[in-house]
Amino acid sequence: MMQKSRSSLVNDAYQRLKQEIRSNRLPPGFHGTEPEMAERLGMSRTPLREALVLLEADGLVEMKPRRGIYILPILPQDMEEIYELLTAIEPEAAANLAARKLSKEELKPLIDATSRMEQALEDDDLEAWADADDEFHKELLMLHGNKRLLSIASLLFDQAHRARVITLRMREKPYRSTAEHKTVVEHIIEGEIEKARSVYREHRKRAGAELLAILAKYKLQQL
Amino acid sequence: MMQKSRSSLVNDAYQRLKQEIRSNRLPPGFHGTEPEMAERLGMSRTPLREALVLLEADGLVEMKPRRGIYILPILPQDMEEIYELLTAIEPEAAANLAARKLSKEELKPLIDATSRMEQALEDDDLEAWADADDEFHKELLMLHGNKRLLSIASLLFDQAHRARVITLRMREKPYRSTAEHKTVVEHIIEGEIEKARSVYREHRKRAGAELLAILAKYKLQQL
DNA sequence: TTTTATATTAATGTATACATTAAAGTATTT
DNA sequence: AAATACTTTAATGTATACATTAATATAAAA
Numbered sequence: 444m445m446q447k448s449r450s451s452l453v454n455d456a457y458q459r460l461k462q463e464i465r466s467n468r469l470p471p472g473f474h475g476t477e478p479e480m481a482e483r484l485g486m487s488r489t490p491l492r493e494a495l496v497l498l499e500a501d502g503l504v505e506m507k508p509r510r511g512i513y514i515l516p517i518l519p520q521d522m523e524e525i526y527e528l529l530t531a532i533e534p535e536a537a538a539n540l541a542a543r544k545l546s547k548e549e550l551k552p553l554i555d556a557t558s559r560m561e562q563a564l565e566d567d568d569l570e571a572w573a574d575a576d577d578e579f580h581k582e583l584l585m586l587h588g589n590k591r592l593l594s595i596a597s598l599l600f601d602q603a604h605r606a607r608v609i610t611l612r613m614r615e616k617p618y619r620s621t622a623e624h625k626t627v628v629e630h631i632i633e634g635e636i637e638k639a640r641s642v643y644r645e646h647r648k649r650a651g652a653e654l655l656a657i658l659a660k661y662k663l664q665q666l
Numbered sequence: 667m668m669q670k671s672r673s674s675l676v677n678d679a680y681q682r683l684k685q686e687i688r689s690n691r692l693p694p695g696f697h698g699t700e701p702e703m704a705e706r707l708g709m710s711r712t713p714l715r716e717a718l719v720l721l722e723a724d725g726l727v728e729m730k731p732r733r734g735i736y737i738l739p740i741l742p743q744d745m746e747e748i749y750e751l752l753t754a755i756e757p758e759a760a761a762n763l764a765a766r767k768l769s770k771e772e773l774k775p776l777i778d779a780t781s782r783m784e785q786a787l788e789d790d791d792l793e794a795w796a797d798a799d800d801e802f803h804k805e806l807l808m809l810h811g812n813k814r815l816l817s818i819a820s821l822l823f824d825q826a827h828r829a830r831v832i833t834l835r836m837r838e839k840p841y842r843s844t845a846e847h848k849t850v851v852e853h854i855i856e857g858e859i860e861k862a863r864s865v866y867r868e869h870r871k872r873a874g875a876e877l878l879a880i881l882a883k884y885k886l887q888q889l
Numbered sequence: 890t891t892t893t894a895t896a897t898t899a900a901t902g903t904a905t906a907c908a909t910t911a912a913a914g915t916a917t918t919t
Numbered sequence: 920a921a922a923t924a925c926t927t928t929a930a931t932g933t934a935t936a937c938a939t940t941a942a943t944a945t946a947a948a949a
Contacts, residue, residue, distance in 0.1 A: 450731065450901080450902050450903080452902075452903070453719075453902085476929090476930060477930070477931075478929090478930075486903080486904090487903060487904045487905075488904085488905095489712070489902080489904065489905090490902075490903065490904095492716065492932095493716060493719050496676075496716050496720060497719060497723055500720055500723050502814075506931095508673065508911095508932090509911050509912080509931060509932095510911085510912095510930090510931095511930075511931090524812045524813060524814045524815065525814065527762075527812055528755070528812070528814055528818070530758070531754045531757075531758040532754050532755065535750065535753070535754040539750075589751070590747060591725075591747045591748065591751055592747065592750065595818055599814070673931080673932050673933080674932095675932075675933070676932085699899090699900060699901090700901075701899090709933080709934090710933060710935075711901090711934085711935095712932080712934065712935090713932075713933065713934095729901095731901070731941090732900065732902095732941050732942080733900090733901095733941085733942090734900075734901090
């Protein structure tokens with residue numbers, strides 16, 4: 444949940460574990476005990492537990508009483524929930540930006556992100572494309588400035604991350620997605636509030652539906 | 667963040683502190699130290715800290731390194747953020763219910779909640795009205811069934827609670843609000859998806875705007 | 890008296906200790 | 920051999936211990 448500094452050990456544990464979960468080095472289904480994990484991180488159980496409590500609140504981990512720590516898998520239903528929320532939330536931010544008539548200077552991070560997406564497509568570099576996509580969404584939310592909206596959306600991105608990475612290569616090349624991002628930016632620049640909202644909304648709906656279709660097609664029941 | 671059982675002491679501390687914050691027994695600006703609070707709760711610092719970490723993630727409390735624990739106030743800007751999110755999120759749930767063509771039986775909790783709102787209006791009992799209103803919103807989200815949506819909205823309700831209670835008597839009597847809830851339910855029953863969405867959305871926008879206007883009018887800069 | 894330096898206090902951040910108890914393993918009985 | 924009872928192990932939940940250090944109080948210097 445977008446943690447602040449906090450004492451370095453708790454924060455270290457939180458960041459490192461989160462990163463290891465994102466990168467699948469701690470895969471879903473992984474099971475560990477506190478002494479084990481504390482030792483691995485080179486700290487005592489106390490700060491580790493505080494970090495775990497946060498990761499559990501983030502929905503990444505479950506601490507089962509007397510059974511240990513489990514890394515939670517992402518189920519299709521989770522993706523459905525996540526995309527529904529993102530579909531509701533993000534277009535709101537896009538609409539707000541359009542309403543604010545921001546200068547191109549201010550919108551530069553967004554414009555740059557779309558450029559990077561295009562470049563990545565040309566280079567046929569899906570990783571880079573995904574990074575640019577991530578950046579686009581985060582920049583848009585940061586420009587919007589609703590801290591809660593940003594932190595909730597970030598949480599959802601974190602939860603969905605593994606599934607998005609894994610399915611990246613199962614999708615068609617994201618030409619359309621890239622174009623949609625550009626269109627959103629154009630509407631924002633032009634101050635076309637409702638268009639910005641609806642294009643972004645459609646983008647999210649389509650992206651979510653596609654992802655779920657892939658999970659179904661490849662029978663990926665958990666990631 | 668809608669905590670599960672967890673070991674009872676951590677959970678106790680979490681629930682009790684949350685309740686004390688909601689009820690303003692621990693008012694915004696309150697400052698305490700860990701030993702103090704642990705003693706008051708009859709436990710050691712260890713479980714207390716785990717609870718505090720969660721409350722901090724919930725945005726109710728801040729743990730300032732070496733300065734202690736502060737109960738955070740709600741600023742008008744917080745309310746703005748919260749209402750923006752609720753405006754984006756809840757109508758989605760209403761639309762979904764409408765799309766699902768639920769039976770009146772299934773919708774009973776919603777229908778009952780609106781009845782209670784009407785009754786409370788007749789009795790001129792604002793507390794009861796606010797309770798019924800709360801219940802309406804939670805029931806609607808529970809019927810929808812998106813766990814993440816529910817837990818996020820609950821978090822936002824918790825954050826906004828004090829401000830809503832305090833301003834309850836500064837508003838006009840909520841006839842209009844009550845009527846709007848009824849209309850939403852009717853649209854849900856009739857399966858009118860877009861109407862359910864837009865009425866709910868307008869309801870949230872208006873309610874948010876009214877609340878912010880009151881904060882401005884009475885110069886309530888923090889609650 | 891005001892400022893600076895020093896000493897004291899006490900709260901946090903973290904490690905460690907320990908009681909409880911679920912789970913796994915061993916022995917006993919049938 | 921299967922089932923049951925008993926032991927052992929080890930992980931959690933919680934308390935306590937302790938080093939560090941910010942904040943305060945006190946003393947010394949200007």
